[in-house]
Amino acid sequence: MPDTNSIYDCVIIGGGPAGLTCAIFLGRYRLRVLLCDNGKPRNYASRAIHGFIGQHNIPPAELRRRGREEAEAAGVEICDCTVERIERSGDQFCLTTTSGSLRARRVVLAYGVRDLVPGVPNITDFYPGSVYHCPDCDGYEVTGLRVGVIGHATRAAGMALKLLQWTNELTIFVHGEERHFTKEETSKLLAEGIAVKDEKIIALTGEGDRVKHAVLETGERVPVDALFFSIGTVRSCTLAEELGCRVLDPQPCIEVDQYKETSVEGVYAIGDLAPGSQLAVTSAADGAIAAIAINKSLLPPSRRV
Numbered sequence: 001m002p003d004t005n006s007i008y009d010c011v012i013i014g015g016g017p018a019g020l021t022c023a024i025f026l027g028r029y030r031l032r033v034l035l036c037d038n039g040k041p042r043n044y045a046s047r048a049i050h051g052f053i054g055q056h057n058i059p060p061a062e063l064r065r066r067g068r069e070e071a072e073a074a075g076v077e078i079c080d081c082t083v084e085r086i087e088r089s090g091d092q093f094c095l096t097t098t099s100g101s102l103r104a105r106r107v108v109l110a111y112g113v114r115d116l117v118p119g120v121p122n123i124t125d126f127y128p129g130s131v132y133h134c135p136d137c138d139g140y141e142v143t144g145l146r147v148g149v150i151g152h153a154t155r156a157a158g159m160a161l162k163l164l165q166w167t168n169e170l171t172i173f174v175h176g177e178e179r180h181f182t183k184e185e186t187s188k189l190l191a192e193g194i195a196v197k198d199e200k201i202i203a204l205t206g207e208g209d210r211v212k213h214a215v216l217e218t219g220e221r222v223p224v225d226a227l228f229f230s231i232g233t234v235r236s237c238t239l240a241e242e243l244g245c246r247v248l249d250p251q252p253c254i255e256v257d258q259y260k261e262t263s264v265e266g267v268y269a270i271g272d273l274a275p276g277s278q279l280a281v282t283s284a285a286d287g288a289i290a291a292i293a294i295n296k297s298l299l300p301p302s303r304r305v
């Protein structure tokens with residue numbers, strides 16, 4: 001349970017790679033820190049995190065478990081709760097959580113985003129076993145495989161062209177939408193031999209979490225070993241907007257400066273919520289950058305030069 005009587009130096013909302021790294025740094029500055037997390041990370045179903053130095057292939061839940069242990073060892077309090085409301089009150093913030101109300105001098109928004117999954121029947125049976133959304137994270141995993149990209153516009157064309165680094169067997173599934181590729185994109189797709197199927201996908205077949213075919217409304221069964229999609233993300237909750245932080249719609253990001261401070265003084269946004277690459281490793285880096293700035297901002301003037 002959070003301490004409702006005294007004031008935390010900082011409350012962090014979200015216990016993913018971003019929030020946990022921020023917590024570890026702030027704890028090691030010997031500040032009074034509370035991390036609130038409601039246990040719904042973006043990569044909940046992923047088998048492994050790729051490309052995190054020293055932790056390559058680590059299951060997401062294991063990374064979080066270690067991060068929590070390290071944060072607690074640094075003196076951070078962790079509360080499994082949802083933050084429902086934040087209000088500024090003078091130079092402090094009042095937070096309402098499902099475990100009670102509390103006060104803090106600084107607030108870190110690290111609550112991440114959610115992926116929008118395309119409306120293809122039974123796609124979630126194969127997500128994320130063989131359905132992916134990030135070539136930077138999982139492109140290597142589909143080397144030499146037959147890969148489909150679901151989408152009808154520039155994002156899908158860009159993704160298919162990027163995937164050529166790992167495979168030549170690529171099909172774009174427009175899935176019954178109107179094609180919105182530019183002339184240049186169309187000619188690049190043609191030149192690279194990337195097939196485009198306009199028909200709706202009516203079913204995916206496969207075994208376990210491995211997809212095998214995309215079945216089109218014409219009855220055609222297109223063999224695929226993996227599918228990628230990129231239709232967008234949404235912020236996990238609306239705390240930033242309620243606080244008055246400037247957001248970068250239609251992107252899911254919150255505007256921040258180089259120290260990850262938002263347009264509201266004393267409120268920081270890190271990880272997938274901040275502009276830039278959406279990766280576990282860059283989220284962790286954001287956490288460290290914000291922590292250094294937060295610690296500095298809390299120092300009395302007599303200790304700053």
Ligand SMILES: Cc1cc2nc3c(=O)[nH]c(=O)nc-3n(C[C@H](O)[C@H](O)[C@H](O)COP(=O)(O)OP(=O)(O)OC[C@H]3O[C@@H](n4cnc5c(N)ncnc54)[C@H](O)[C@@H]3O)c2cc1C
Pocket residue numbers: 013014015016017018019036037038039040041042043044045046048049050051052081082083084110111112113115128134137138236237270271272273278279280281282283
């Ligand atoms: C399928 C998949 C595979 C991926 N693979 C890779 C990979 O291989 N390598 C890589 O680097 N990246 C990968 N990523 C991206 C990576 O997972 C994210 O970039 C990273 O998790 C973002 O970290 P975060 O801390 O910003 O947010 P998250 O990890 O999403 O954590 C946010 C936390 O905030 C909590 N929360 C939300 N709202 C509230 C609230 N109101 N109160 C309290 N808690 C709240 C959530 O429960 C969650 O625990 C993958 C993502 C997905 C979806």
